Amino acid sequence: MSDTDHWTVPSDRMTRGSGTRYELTVLRPPFTVEAADLPPNDPARAAEFARSLDTIDDVIEDLGPRKQSDTATVATRADLDLVRAGAWGNLLSISDPAFADDGNDMPLLAEATRLRERFPDARIVGRVEVHCGAEHTEDLVWLPDGTMFHACGWPGDEPFVVTGDPQAVMDALGITTEALEDLDVYFDLDDEPNQNDWGALATACLAGADPWGRADLDASSLRVRHSEHATSHMEALYFSD
Numbered sequence: 001m002s003d004t005d006h007w008t009v010p011s012d013r014m015t016r017g018s019g020t021r022y023e024l025t026v027l028r029p030p031f032t033v034e035a036a037d038l039p040p041n042d043p044a045r046a047a048e049f050a051r052s053l054d055t056i057d058d059v060i061e062d063l064g065p066r067k068q069s070d071t072a073t074v075a076t077r078a079d080l081d082l083v084r085a086g087a088w089g090n091l092l093s094i095s096d097p098a099f100a101d102d103g104n105d106m107p108l109l110a111e112a113t114r115l116r117e118r119f120p121d122a123r124i125v126g127r128v129e130v131h132c133g134a135e136h137t138e139d140l141v142w143l144p145d146g147t148m149f150h151a152c153g154w155p156g157d158e159p160f161v162v163t164g165d166p167q168a169v170m171d172a173l174g175i176t177t178e179a180l181e182d183l184d185v186y187f188d189l190d191d192e193p194n195q196n197d198w199g200a201l202a203t204a205c206l207a208g209a210d211p212w213g214r215a216d217l218d219a220s221s222l223r224v225r226h227s228e229h230a231t232s233h234m235e236a237l238y239f240s241d
Contacts, residue, residue: 005225006057006225006226006227006228006231006232007077007231007235008235009077009235009239010077011076011077011078011081012076012077012078013076013077013239014075014076015074015075015076015077015079015080015238015239016132016133016238016239016240017130017131017132017133017237017238018073018074018075018130018131019074019097019100019128019129019130019131020129020130020131021095021127021128021129021199021212022095022096022097022098022099022100022108022127022128022129022130023093023094023095023099023125023126023127023128023212024093024094024096024099024108024111024112024115024124024125024126025091025092025093025124025125025126025206025210025211025212026091026092026093026115026119026122026123026124027090027091027122027123027124027125027206027209028090028091028092028119028121028122028123029090029121030090031123031209032208033089033090033091033208033209034208034209035088035091035208035209035210035211035214035216035217036208036216038088038089038091038211038217039088039089040088040218041065041086041087041088041217041218041219041220042087042088043062043065043220045087045092046085046086046087046092046219046220046222047059047062047085047220047222048087049085049087049092049094050083050085050094050096050220050222050224052118053094053096053111053114054110054111054114054227054229054230055096055098055099055107055111055226055227055229055230056083056096056098056224056225056226056227056230057224057225057226057227057228058224058225059222059223059224060081060222060223060224060225061222061223062220062221062222063082063220063221063222063223064220064221065218065219065220065221066084066218066219066220066221067214067215067217067218068084068086068211068212068213068214068215068217068218068219069213069214069215072084072095074097074238077238077239079097080097080098080226080234080238081223081224081225081226082097082221082222082223082224083095083096083097083221083222083224084219084220084221084222085219085220085222086211086217086218086219086220088211088217091209091211093211093212093219095212097234098226098230098233098234099111099126099128099138100128100130100132100136100234100237100238101128101130101136101138101152101233101237102130102132102136102237103136103152103153103154103159105233106138106152107230107233108126108128108138108140109126109138109140109150109152111126112124112126112140112142116142120144121144122144123141123142123143123144123205123206124140124141124142125140125141125142125202125205125206126138126139126140126141126202127139127199127202127203129199130237132237132238134154134157135154135155136153136154137151137152137153137154137155137198137199138150138151138152139151139152139198139199139201139202140164140202141169141201141202141205143169143172143173145172147164147165147168147169147172148164148165148169149162149163149164149165149166149169149198150162150163150164151166151193151196151198153193153194154194155194155195156194156195157194158194160192160193160194161193162193162198166189166201167189169205170201173204173205173207175201175204175205177189179204180197180200180201180204183200183204185197185200185201187200187201
């Protein structure tokens with residue numbers, strides 16, 4: 001089977017939008033680990049983690065290390081075949097364009113649900129932002145005891161839906177509204193959900209363990225064959241007229 005079997009558009013077809021982040025992170029104990037103290041990325045474990053996800057059928061090629069501070073640009077269909085995955089000790093994380101959504105499928109939540117079953121002791125954090133005509137975000141935090149929140153929608157617009165208990169998540173991790181304000185983040189659970197920066201709250205829940213945006217961490221750049229469902233989802237999102 002070739003790496004493009006599920007695509008119906010050519011590899012050089014320009015996308016109609018682009019994502020700025022599509023990250024899903026699994027943090028296992030100890031939760032106090034700092035990203036600066038993590039061991040180097042294990043390429044074999046990183047590829048294994050990528051291959052284990054429901055969005056990915058197989059890893060076709062390891063393109064080598066890439067700094068976590070590097071940005072990835074989605075401009076053509078071929079770019080959608082590229083993911084970045086890391087396995088640094090007790091921390092696993094992946095950036096996969098297949099997690100992008102417009103509110104109709106919620107692939108991030110679906111994958112996080114599967115990871116919750118695989119890693120019941122983990123703190124799972126997801127952050128997705130995509131621009132396909134307008135900005136759409138999906139953010140979630142899931143704690144080992146089952147406490148979680150999931151926020152999905154169009155910032156500053158409707159519909160925007162929040163499920164779970166974000167206040168319980170904040171209380172469990174000692175995150176206050178004042179602490180978010182100190183980071184110049186607007187967050188007020190008494191306001192409309194679409195006014196809050198849910199991605200910033202998710203970032204705060206990773207604290208010093210957040211591996212993204214760091215120049216001192218490398219991850220594996222992988223070319224993958226996405227699953228048939230994930231490919232169909234991306235075609236509808238990035239190429240529909």
